[in-house]
Amino acid sequence: MANFLGLIQNENMKIYRRNSAKVFAAILIGLLLLGALIVKLNAPEHPTQDTHWKQSLQQQNTQYQQALTQMKDNDSYQNYYKSQIAINQYRIDHNIAPDRQMTLWSFVENATPIMILVISIFTIIVVANSIASEFNTGTVKLLMIRPISRTEILLSKYVSSLLFSLLCLVVLFLFSWLIGGLFFGFSGGEAHLSYINGAVHETSWVLATWQNYLLDAVKLIMMVTLAGVIAALFRNGGLAIGLTIFLMMGSNTILALISQYDWVKYVLFTNMDLNQYFNGQQTRNDMSLGFSLIVLAVYYVVFLGAGWLFYTKRDIKA
Amino acid sequence: MGINTEPQKQPAVKLEHVTKKFGSKTVIDDLSFEIYGGEVFGFLGPNGAGKTTTIRMIVGLMRMTKGNIFIQGHSVKSEFKQAMRQVGAIVENPEMYKFLTGYQNLVHYARMIPGISKERIMEVVKLVDLEDRIHEKVKKYSLGMRQRLGVAQALLHHPSVLILDEPTNGLDPQGIHDLRNYLHELSRKEGVAVVVSSHLLSEMQLMCDRIGIIKKGKLIGVETVSDFMGEGEGKVRFTVDDGQSAAQIVKQKLSLDAASIESDAIELAIEHEKIPVVVDTLVVSQVKIYGVVSVTQSLEDRFLEVTGGKSVG
Structure with missing residues (x-):
């Protein structure tokens, strides 16, 4: 075990001592800034106080109701409108006005999807380089002739890559909070409203944010694992990075094209967004959280098995 | 620890019928030999003969199709960790992490084997004479410095088997001299089995106790350097006015067959003491002698002879 910690230390050293680590940090914080x-510059200087917000929400809800009856066949739109109607109703009932302006926490929330995408790309780069680049540089030879199994080496590379994304999430949380606070004020912002199983709940923003991060991290872990498998198969980091990012970005387009088929619910990309079960915006009603978790688990085990075989069972000719 | 190459009880490295196939092509064909502690073993062969493939199988980078390799009695196949604990190696070029310093590279490898102290790392650094530059990034190192860092990482854990692929590559004459002395010291004093492959044959002549020659994946022979050289000795070249008639005279009067006949010279495979007899005979038969030289073959000539005159790699 002490040996395995040493391996993690080694991989960490190889991740953070590279110049790319500084670039990652600069992009992460730069994008938040x-x-x-941009939000600050585009915000109206004197936001109009909407005193009739309850009426506006009421109006919105009647529009949504109409949309609901028109969109009977589309689970995704149905669920979206239902959740919005419920949250609007909750605001009216509990006298919680929607924010007219960006607040610290709405900034944190708005930054989450794009920044987690960025972190996913960083981690895909890290894991693909960690696994494949040593074959290109030839360092894999001196790495593999130690009294350590290839399984342990692969595992240390995988674990340290996931630790890297965890560190990125912590940096994201701290800096989006800090920058959000500096730009939009540390005070303000009411409770977070979430719609789960047909009911609206008030939760703390910190919890809601981390719940968001962790749910998005499921997609991140699946894509990072896939990148690792491709890197182990082709021993080519660039190919693994390109292919995985292409699949990640293109998955929505591809899914839209094949959404009418029933078997789409077994496709990896359909199941990666677990947020849909927590924000009431489920894309297909014939799926559930449990279903998605099982599908993801099957893919995950297949990925791990394939990656392990590709990495440990082949000759090293580098 | 033995002073010379006398076989000890257990070979440090033992290859048993090792065969490697890439698809249907046999790259290594039934290779068997043993290397003992306390000797420097040279691994020779032309390009593509299978030297590197063999070394890769010894250190577990490649799997063998048939056969087995044992390091201090541990099978590379079934007891990989125990076997590798005994091995320090450079396979082809010593590729290190260029974005790390030399020291960080050594720390990296030290973490992979329990029990290597900071003191041991510095000891090895001192040994390869890199103290001044060890905290610089490897990308600033010259080829010779990288080679020395490669030797340092191979020695960190006191291996009992040291495998060096082309170790003198990029070293200056002083560096080669130092390395040679150090390898001798390691094998003689600490009983380490040193395996060296090199295309510098004259270097091998000075460095190695025994030499194994491999050609097209087959082992042609394993001999001590002195035996290897000895086979080529005993030829004497007589430069004369007429090679043909000189050869006839020696054949008739001394019943000796010339090893080679040229228009102005013959070569005879004779012992040292017989040279005056031949000279006398030739002089009496009125053959003019312009020179008598004993021909010693260099390892290189011998190597070319054995491997069929192919280019050396």
Whole structure:
């Protein structure tokens, strides 16, 4: 075990001592600053206080109701409108006005999807390089002739890559909070409203944010694992990075094209967004959280098995 | 620890009928030999003969199709960790992490084997004479410095088997001299089995106790360097006015067959003491002698002879 910690230390050293680590940090913090700056510059200087917000929400809800009857066949739209109607109703009932302006926490929330996508790309780069680049540089030879199994080496590379994304999430949380606070004020912002199983709940923003992160991390872990498998198969980091990012970005387009088929619910990409079960915006009603978790688990085990075989069972000719 | 190459009870490295196939092509064909502690073993062969493939199988980078390899009695196949604990190696070029310093590279490898102290790392650094530059990034190192860092990582854990692929590559004459002395010291004093492959044959002549020659995946022979050289000795070249008639005279009067006949010279495979007899005979038969030289073959000539005159790699 002490040996395995040493391996993790080694892989960490190889991740953070590279120049790319500094670039990752700069992009992460730079993007947050840029986002906050754009929002700040585009915000109206004197936001109009909407005193009739309850009426506006009421109006919105009747529109949504109409949309609901028109969109009978589409689970995704149905669920979206239902959740919005419920949250609007909750605001009216409990006298919680929607924010007219960006607040610290709405900034944190708005930054989450794009920043987690960025972190996913970083981690895909890290894991693909960690697994494949040593074959290109030839360092894999001196790495593999130690009294350590290839399984342990692969595991240390995988674990340290996931630790890297965890560190990125912590940096994201701290800096989006800090930058959000500096730009939009540390005070303000009411409770977070979430719609789960047909009911609206008030939760703390910190919890809601981390719940968001962790649910998005499921997609991140699946894509990072896939990148690792491709890197182990082709021993080519660039190919693994390109292919995985292409699949990640293109998955929505591909899914839209094949959404009418029933077997789509078994496709990896359909099941990766677990947020849909927590924000009431489920894309297909013939799926559930349990279903998605089982599908993901099957894919995950297949990925791990394939990656392990590709990495440990082949000759090293580098 | 033995002073020379006398076989000890257990071979440090033992290859048993090792065969490697890439698809249907046999790259290594039934290779068997043993290397003992306390000797420097040279591994020779032309390009593509299978030297590197064999070394890769010894250190577990490649799997063998048939056969087995034992390091200090541990099978590379079934007891990989125990076997590798005994091995320090450079396979082809010593590729290190260029974005790390030399020291960080050594720490990296030290973490992979329990019980290597900071003191041991510095000891090895001192040994390869890199103290001044060890905290610089490897990308700033010259080829010779990288080679020395490669030797350092191979020695960190006191291996009992040291495998060096082309170790003198990029070293200056002083560096080669130092390395040679150090390898001798390791094998003689600490009983380490050193396996060296090199295309510098004259270097091998100075460095190795025994030499194994491999050609097209087959082992042609394993001999001590002195035996290897000895086979080529005993030829004497007589430069004369007429090679043909000189050869006839020696054949008739001394019943000796010339090893080679040229228009102005013959070569005879004779012992040292017989040279005056031949000279006398030739002089009496009125053959003019312009020179008598004993021909010693270099390892390189011998190597070319054995491997069929192919280019050396």
